[in-house]
Amino acid sequence: MPFSTLSKLKNRLDAGETSAVELARIYLDRVAAHNDALNAFVHIDADYILAQAEASDAHRSAHGARALEGLPIAVKDIFCTQNGPTQCCSNILKGFHAPYDAHVITRLKEAGAVLFGKTNMDEFAMGSSNETSAFGPCRNPWNSDCIPGGSSGGSAAAVAAALAPAALGTDTGGSIRQPAALTGITGLKPTYGRVSRRGIIAFASSLDQAGSMTRTVRDTAMLCEAIAGHDAGDATSVADAPATDWLAACDKTDMLGLKIGRPKEYFVDGMDASVRATVEAALAECEKLGAEIVDISLPHTEYAVAAYYVIAPSEASANLSRYDGVRFGHRCDNPDDLLDMYTRSRDEGFGSEVKRRILTGSFALSSGYYDAYYKKAQQVRTLIRQDFLDAFEKVDVIATPTSPIPAFKIGEKTDDPLTMYLSDIFTIAVNLAGLPGLSQPCGFVDGEGGELPVGLQWIAPAWREDALLSAAAAYEGATDWTKKTPVGFDLAGGAA
Amino acid sequence: MDIDVHKVAMLSRIRLTDDEAAELGPQLNSILGYVDNLQQVNTDGVVETAHPHDAAMPLRSDVVSNGNRRDDLQSPAPKTESGLYVVPKVIE
Numbered sequence A: 001m002p003f004s005t006l007s008k009l010k011n012r013l014d015a016g017e018t019s020a021v022e023l024a025r026i027y028l029d030r031v032a033a034h035n036d037a038l039n040a041f042v043h044i045d046a047d048y049i050l051a052q053a054e055a056s057d058a059h060r061s062a063h064g065a066r067a068l069e070g071l072p073i074a075v076k077d078i079f080c081t082q083n084g085p086t087q088c089c090s091n092i093l094k095g096f097h098a099p100y101d102a103h104v105i106t107r108l109k110e111a112g113a114v115l116f117g118k119t120n121m122d123e124f125a126m127g128s129s130n131e132t133s134a135f136g137p138c139r140n141p142w143n144s145d146c147i148p149g150g151s152s153g154g155s156a157a158a159v160a161a162a163l164a165p166a167a168l169g170t171d172t173g174g175s176i177r178q179p180a181a182l183t184g185i186t187g188l189k190p191t192y193g194r195v196s197r198r199g200i201i202a203f204a205s206s207l208d209q210a211g212s213m214t215r216t217v218r219d220t221a222m223l224c225e226a227i228a229g230h231d232a233g234d235a236t237s238v239a240d241a242p243a244t245d246w247l248a249a250c251d252k253t254d255m256l257g258l259k260i261g262r263p264k265e266y267f268v269d270g271m272d273a274s275v276r277a278t279v280e281a282a283l284a285e286c287e288k289l290g291a292e293i294v295d296i297s298l299p300h301t302e303y304a305v306a307a308y309y310v311i312a313p314s315e316a317s318a319n320l321s322r323y324d325g326v327r328f329g330h331r332c333d334n335p336d337d338l339l340d341m342y343t344r345s346r347d348e349g350f351g352s353e354v355k356r357r358i359l360t361g362s363f364a365l366s367s368g369y370y371d372a373y374y375k376k377a378q379q380v381r382t383l384i385r386q387d388f389l390d391a392f393e394k395v396d397v398i399a400t401p402t403s404p405i406p407a408f409k410i411g412e413k414t415d416d417p418l419t420m421y422l423s424d425i426f427t428i429a430v431n432l433a434g435l436p437g438l439s440q441p442c443g444f445v446d447g448e449g450g451e452l453p454v455g456l457q458w459i460a461p462a463w464r465e466d467a468l469l470s471a472a473a474a475y476e477g478a479t480d481w482t483k484k485t486p487v488g489f490d491l492a493g494g495a496a
Numbered sequence B: 001m002d003i004d005v006h007k008v009a010m011l012s013r014i015r016l017t018d019d020e021a022a023e024l025g026p027q028l029n030s031i032l033g034y035v036d037n038l039q040q041v042n043t044d045g046v047v048e049t050a051h052p053h054d055a056a057m058p059l060r061s062d063v064v065s066n067g068n069r070r071d072d073l074q075s076p077a078p079k080t081e082s083g084l085y086v087v088p089k090v091i092e
Helices: A006-014 A020-038 A046-063 A103-110 A153-160 A177-183 A217-227 A273-288 A301-322 A338-349 A352-365 A370-391 A417-422 A428-433 A465-478 B005-011 B018-040 B070-074
Strands: A041-043 A072-076 A114-119 A166-171 A186-189 A209-214 A259-263 A292-296 A397-401 A437-447 A450-459
Touching: A006 A020, A006 A217, A020 A046, A020 A072, A020 A114, A041 A153, A046 A114, A072 A103, A072 A153, A103 A114, A103 A217, A114 A153, A153 A166, A153 A177, A153 A209, A166 A186, A166 A217, A177 A186, A177 A437, A177 A450, A186 A217, A186 A465, A209 A217, A217 A437, A217 A465, A259 A273, A273 A292, A273 A397, A273 A437, A273 A450, A273 A465, A301 A352, A301 A370, A301 A417, A301 A428, A301 B018, A352 A370, A352 B005, A352 B018, A370 A428, A370 B018, A397 A465, A417 B018, A437 A465, A450 A465, B005 B018
Parallel strands: A072 A114, A072 A166, A259 A292, A259 A397
Antiparallel strands: A041 A114, A166 A209, A186 A209, A186 A437, A397 A450, A437 A450
16 A cells, blocks of 8 residues: 555554665655656655665664654755755756755754655746646646646645655645645645745745645644744744644544634635535535534635735745856856846746746836835735734634635646636635645545545634644544545555 | 836846747736736725734844855856856956
């Protein structure tokens, strides 16, 4: 049974029933068998993985096991790693080798994890379908004609098809939660400031946050516990963040006394009717578990996407100014002068979606337009944050669909950027408000070529990841969705 | 509103071919047309968000915390010489 959870693998390792080397070999076999079909991994170095696994087994016998001892964890190509290339799936970083590890990579190493390859993503995390990657699209294990979601599409596909038991992603406007929903796995974006951003290639710094993509709620808690915590190297990593007992929060088996907010703006005409019905059924299940469903309103929801597509591109245009052909990354051949070097290197290196966003941001920040766009968007952001603060006076957590639609066909939305942007309509407000959000599988809908997963999104007040995990754990315990696996991926790799 | 794509591309230091500009122009206008929905919101007296939690930036002691890693940090550069980054001539 290759679709094992991280928790179960940990128990088997601790019981001496398997070793880090054996696990590494099993998952490497699975990658060899299935990655050509999925394009989930863009870089994987078997020798490095086996060397880490051997070192982990040696550490276990000499000193005992650390929190993630011997567990293979895949990471998105956005995390700087000293070993191997880091390219953010962009041609402008072709050949780049990071001179240091991201803080969360250091934390994974300190916890004894085996870094298991780099996963596919939209270029610079700008996309909702993994189609803007310089390495080509990643495919959804539930239907290979469909996108896995984005931007952390490779991490999602890798976990959904059990090419790795767990992965790290990043989430700026839904890039962990939306692909988790579209591939039937669990993904958590922690509170802004909970996890250090140092060494994570920057997209929009006031929104970016790293998090977990796993098969179950408990696995997500295990992984987030390992990467969370203050880092003096990231000035926005919050030093006095309230602590969370990540694993204890997952022991919850009921929802007695829990007040769940159901925002009317997230159950609207225009969304896929079967997705809506699936999420409504999940809320009915929560009522059976003892929860009270409270109708609420988040009145500025309809402006979240517009505010996001000013703020995120503005921050991106500033962050991506560093790719100038001087200190790292692509430089064009035979530049005439400095300006020619900048403009041609950036033209050759960036893909069209990245250019679109840099131009949008440069425009929004340009003289004469700043007040009308950037300042206005940051004011609307304040109103969106206030909506959530008001709602959490009445309820403990909020439940919504993660995505208004299930996975769509590759190529279906690439002609019209705005249509693609609107697919993030239910995840973006959470980033603007800096809140924690979790997506978990809550059912399946019929698509062309079979069933496609649907995600249930939980939103909690800042620093209350425990509330998300408790609600999600109780729901997961009462349902069987995490036990469903995509067809065609149970062959290679034997029994993990 | 009609956005001047070539001007914005120059601000962004990205060369655009005429074909790219012809494709990007309508796309940017469509995106900004959607973004203009923000103008419907009354934001009189609303303070803009600077940090999602209004948190203050932490202070740290001003001490050297890492050694000289110049060679490591310059290793990804396209062209260096004697510890300096080499670029086309800036001043004639």
